[in-house]
Amino acid sequence: MSRIVLDAVSKQFPGGATAVSSLDLEVSDGELLVLVGPSGCGKTTALRMVAGLEEVSSGTIYIDDRPVNDMEPRHRDIAMVFQGYALYPHLSVYDNMAFSLKYRRAVPKAEVKKRVSEAARILELEPLLDRKPRQLSGGQRQRVAMGRAIVRQPRAFLMDEPLSNLDAKLRVQMRAEIAQLQRSLGTTTIYVTHDQTEAMTLGSRVAVLNHGVLQQVAAPQEMYRNPANLFVAGFIGSPPMNLIDARLERGSSGPGGSGDPGGSGDPGGPDGPQVVFGHHRLGVPAQVTAERPGLARYLGRNIVLGVRPEHLSDAALMRDADAASVIELPVRLREELGSDVQIHCGIGAMVHHGEAALQDVTSLATLVARMDPQTALAEGQQARVHVETTRLHFFDPETGASIRG
Amino acid sequence: MSLIADPPVRRQRRGRLARRRRLAGFLLSVPAIVLVAALLWTPIVQAVRYSMTNWNGYSAPVWIGPSAYASAFGDPIVRRVLENNALLLLAVPFAIGIPLIIAALLHEHVRGWRFFRSVYFLPTAISWVVIGMVALQFFADRGILNQLLADVGLGSIHTDFLASEYSALAALAITFIWSMIGTNTIIFLTGMATLDPTLIEAARVDGLSRRQIFYRVELPLLTRFIQFSFVITVISAFSALFSLIFVMTGGGPGLGTTTLEFFVYQAGFAQGQFGTGALYGVILFVIMIIVGIGQLRLIRSEDGEGW
Numbered sequence: 001m002s003r004i005v006l007d008a009v010s011k012q013f014p015g016g017a018t019a020v021s022s023l024d025l026e027v028s029d030g031e032l033l034v035l036v037g038p039s040g041c042g043k044t045t046a047l048r049m050v051a052g053l054e055e056v057s058s059g060t061i062y063i064d065d066r067p068v069n070d071m072e073p074r075h076r077d078i079a080m081v082f083q084g085y086a087l088y089p090h091l092s093v094y095d096n097m098a099f100s101l102k103y104r105r106a107v108p109k110a111e112v113k114k115r116v117s118e119a120a121r122i123l124e125l126e127p128l129l130d131r132k133p134r135q136l137s138g139g140q141r142q143r144v145a146m147g148r149a150i151v152r153q154p155r156a157f158l159m160d161e162p163l164s165n166l167d168a169k170l171r172v173q174m175r176a177e178i179a180q181l182q183r184s185l186g187t188t189t190i191y192v193t194h195d196q197t198e199a200m201t202l203g204s205r206v207a208v209l210n211h212g213v214l215q216q217v218a219a220p221q222e223m224y225r226n227p228a229n230l231f232v233a234g235f236i237g238s239p240p241m242n243l244i245d246a247r248l249e250r251g252s253s254g255p256g257g258s259g260d261p262g263g264s265g266d267p268g269g270p271d272g273p274q275v276v277f278g279h280h281r282l283g284v285p286a287q288v289t290a291e292r293p294g295l296a297r298y299l300g301r302n303i304v305l306g307v308r309p310e311h312l313s314d315a316a317l318m319r320d321a322d323a324a325s326v327i328e329l330p331v332r333l334r335e336e337l338g339s340d341v342q343i344h345c346g347i348g349a350m351v352h353h354g355e356a357a358l359q360d361v362t363s364l365a366t367l368v369a370r371m372d373p374q375t376a377l378a379e380g381q382q383a384r385v386h387v388e389t390t391r392l393h394f395f396d397p398e399t400g401a402s403i404r405g
Numbered sequence: 406m407s408l409i410a411d412p413p414v415r416r417q418r419r420g421r422l423a424r425r426r427r428l429a430g431f432l433l434s435v436p437a438i439v440l441v442a443a444l445l446w447t448p449i450v451q452a453v454r455y456s457m458t459n460w461n462g463y464s465a466p467v468w469i470g471p472s473a474y475a476s477a478f479g480d481p482i483v484r485r486v487l488e489n490n491a492l493l494l495l496a497v498p499f500a501i502g503i504p505l506i507i508a509a510l511l512h513e514h515v516r517g518w519r520f521f522r523s524v525y526f527l528p529t530a531i532s533w534v535v536i537g538m539v540a541l542q543f544f545a546d547r548g549i550l551n552q553l554l555a556d557v558g559l560g561s562i563h564t565d566f567l568a569s570e571y572s573a574l575a576a577l578a579i580t581f582i583w584s585m586i587g588t589n590t591i592i593f594l595t596g597m598a599t600l601d602p603t604l605i606e607a608a609r610v611d612g613l614s615r616r617q618i619f620y621r622v623e624l625p626l627l628t629r630f631i632q633f634s635f636v637i638t639v640i641s642a643f644s645a646l647f648s649l650i651f652v653m654t655g656g657g658p659g660l661g662t663t664t665l666e667f668f669v670y671q672a673g674f675a676q677g678q679f680g681t682g683a684l685y686g687v688i689l690f691v692i693m694i695i696v697g698i699g700q701l702r703l704i705r706s707e708d709g710e711g712w
Contacts, residue, residue, distance in 0.1 A: 051606075051610055052609075052610075053606050053609065053610070072609070073606075073609045073610045074609060074610070074611070074612040074613060074614065075612075076610075077612075078610065079610065079611075080606075080607065080610045082603050082606070082607060084601070084603055086601070086603040086604050086606065086607035088604060088607075088608075088622060088625075089604075089626070090625040090626060090628075099608075099611055099621075100611035100612050100613075103611075103612070103613055103617050103621060104611060104612030104613060148611075152611075158610075
C-alpha cells in the first residue's frame with residue numbers, strides 16, 4: 001500500500017515568493033495523478049517537496065500515513081525521474097540502474113542482476129547495458145531513467161516532466177509506454193507536466209495548479225466537461241475553450257440566433273434566458289438552466305460564456321440546425337488539420353481576458369471552431385455557425401468560478 | 406549526367422582550396438615557429454650539447470660524450486638528490502586531498518564560505534620567497550611551531566626541524582602542501598560548480614548518504630579536475646621549489662633538501678660546472694617529459710572511455 005497525502009502544504013522561498021499555497025491532495029494506492037499547470041505554477045516545487053528535495057514551509061506530507069516533512073529523501077523510499085534524466089555520466093546503463101540497490105540497500109548481487117535484467121527486458125534496454133549515457137539517444141536515456149526507478153521497487157514514482165526533452169513523435173510513444181508500465185506495475189505515481197494533452201492522456205486523475213493554488217482535481221473527462229473555473233476551462237483542451245464576455249438576458253424579446261433574427265425557436269421557452277454577445281443572441285436550453293440553477297441569479301448580469309471549439313459546426317452541413325443556436329460570423333482564417341479544420345471567426349464582441357496567459361488569443365477577438373473537413377467555409381465568407389447550446393459553459397466574470405448550483 | 410560529373414570537379418576545387426588554406430596556415434605560423442625555435446629549441450639543443458661536456462662557463466668546453474650520463478646515474482650524490490625528489494612526491498596526495506576536502510566543505514555554501522574561499526586562496530597570491538621566509542620562522546629552532554608546542558605542554562618534543570635531514574625535508578614538504586592548497590582548492594571548487602545539481606539530487610533520492618554521494622558521484626565526476634591538479638602539483642614538486650629550498654634550507658642540512666632542480670643551480674652557479682648543471686637539467690627535463698606524457702596518456706584514455 002502506498003498512499004500520498006498533502007495536507008495544506010505550502011512553500012515559501014526566502015524573499016517571500018510563494019510557490020505553493022495550502023495544497024490539499026490525496027494520491028491513492030496505485031493511482032497515477034498528474035499535476036499540470038503553466039510554467040511557474042508550483043507543480044515541480046510540490047513534487048520536490050514530496051521527494052524531500054525542498055523543505056515544506058507549512059502543512060504536512062504523509063506517505064502511507066507517516067508524516068515525512070522531516071525525513072531525508074533517502075529514507076522516503078520513493079524514486080524520481082528527472083526532466084533531464086539525471087543519469088550518472090560515469091556509469092554504464094547497467095550501473096546506473098543498479099546504483100541505488102548497490103549502495104543503499106545492500107541487495108545481493110544476484111538479486112540486483114535479476115532486477116536490472118528484468119527492467120532492461122521490459123524497457124528493451126538489454127543491448128545497451130554496457131553503454132554510457134552519452135552514447136544513448138534521448139529516448140533511450142529516458143528509458144534508462146525509468147529503469148533506474150523501476151528496479152528499486154519503490155513505494156512511489158515521482159516524474160518531473162520526463163518527456164519534455166523528447167521530440168513530438170517519441171513523446172507520444174513514450175507517453176503510451178509510461179502509461180502501460182505504470183498500470184502493469186501498479187505503483188503510486190505523481191507525474192508533473194505543463195502539457196495538458198499529456199495530463200489528459202496519462203492521468204487517472206488530473207490536478208491543475210495555477211500560481212501555487214490548486215484549481216481543480218478530477219478525472220480527465222470530468223475536468224474537460226465541467227471545468228471548475230475560467231483558468232481550467234482555458235488551460236485544458238486544445239485548442240482552448242472560447243471564452244467570451246457576454247450578458248445573460250431574459251428571452252422575451254423573441255429573436256433566437258443572430259443568423260435568424262426573426263427565428264421562432266427558443267429552446268428555453270419564450271421567457272427562457274438568452275446569452276447576448278455583440279449583436280449575437282443564443283437561446284439557453286431548458287436542460288442547461290435545469291442543470292445550472294445558479295444561472296437564474298445572473299439574469300440581466302454579465303457572465304463569461306465558454307464554448308469548446310468542437311461544439312461549433314457549419315450549419316450548412318446540418319439538416320435541422322436550430323435557428324436559435326445559429327450565429328453568423330465572418331471567417332477570418334481556415335486551418336487544415338487533416339482530420340478536421342479549424343475555422344477562426346470574428347465575433348464582434350470582447351473575448352474574455354481575465355488570464356494573462358490567454359491574452360495572445362483574446363487579442364485576436366476570434367472564435368475558434370473545430371469543424372468537419374467537408375465544410376466549404378473559406379476566408380472572407382460569412383459562416384452560419386451552429387452552437388451546441390446544451391454544451392455551453394458559464395462563468396462568473398468576477399470570481400471566474402463556473403456557474404452551476 | 407551533370408550529377409555524376411559534378412563530384413570530381415568539386416573534389417578538385419576542394420583540394421585546391423585545402424592546399425591554399427594549409428599554405429596560409431603555415432605562413433601565419435612561421436613567426437611563432439621562429440620564436441619558439443629561437444627561444445626554446447635552440448637552448449634545449451645547446452643544453453643537451455653542454456651536458457656532454459665539462460664546460461665551466463669560461464674556457465672552451467671539452468667533449469665527454471654520453472658517458473657523462475652513465476657516470477651521473479652511478480653517482481651516489483645524484484641518487485640521493487633523486488631520492489629527495491621521490492620523497493617529495495609523497496606530499497602530492499596531501500597537496501590534492503586536503504584542498505579536495507576544503508573545496509567539498511566550501512561547496513556546501515556554509516555561512517561565510519566566500520570569506521573562507523579567499524582565505525584559502527591567499528597563499529597562491531604570495532611569493533614563494535615570502536612563503537619560504539614565513540616557513541623558516543615557523544619551523545626554526547626558536548620558531549612559532551616549537552613555541553606552540555611548548556605552550557600546549559608538549560615542550561619535551563622540541564625539535565629543530567630544519568637541523569636534521571629528514572625533518573627538514575618534511576618541513577619543506579609541509580610548506581609545499583600549504584602553498585598548493587589555494588590553487589588546488591580553486592580548481593576543485595570550479596569543478597564542483599560544473600557538477601549538475603540534479604545528479605546530486607538523484608543520488609539523494611536514490612538513497613545515498615552525503616558521504617556516499619561524495620565518493621560515488623562527485624569524486625568520479627571530478628576526475629578531470631583531479632588529474633589536472635595532479636599534473637600541476639607534480640610539476641611544481643619537481644620544478645617550483647627552488648625558492649623555498651633556497652630560503653629555508655639552502656639545500657641542507659647536507660643534501661637533506663637538495664632536489665634535482667636545486668642541484669642544477671648548485672652545480673652550474675655555485676660550483677661553476679655549467680656542463681654538469683646542464684646534465685642535471687637535461688635529466689630533470691627528461692623526467693618531466695616522461696611524467697607529463699604519462700599524465701596525458703591517462704587523461705586521453707579517460708577521454709576515450711569515460712564520459
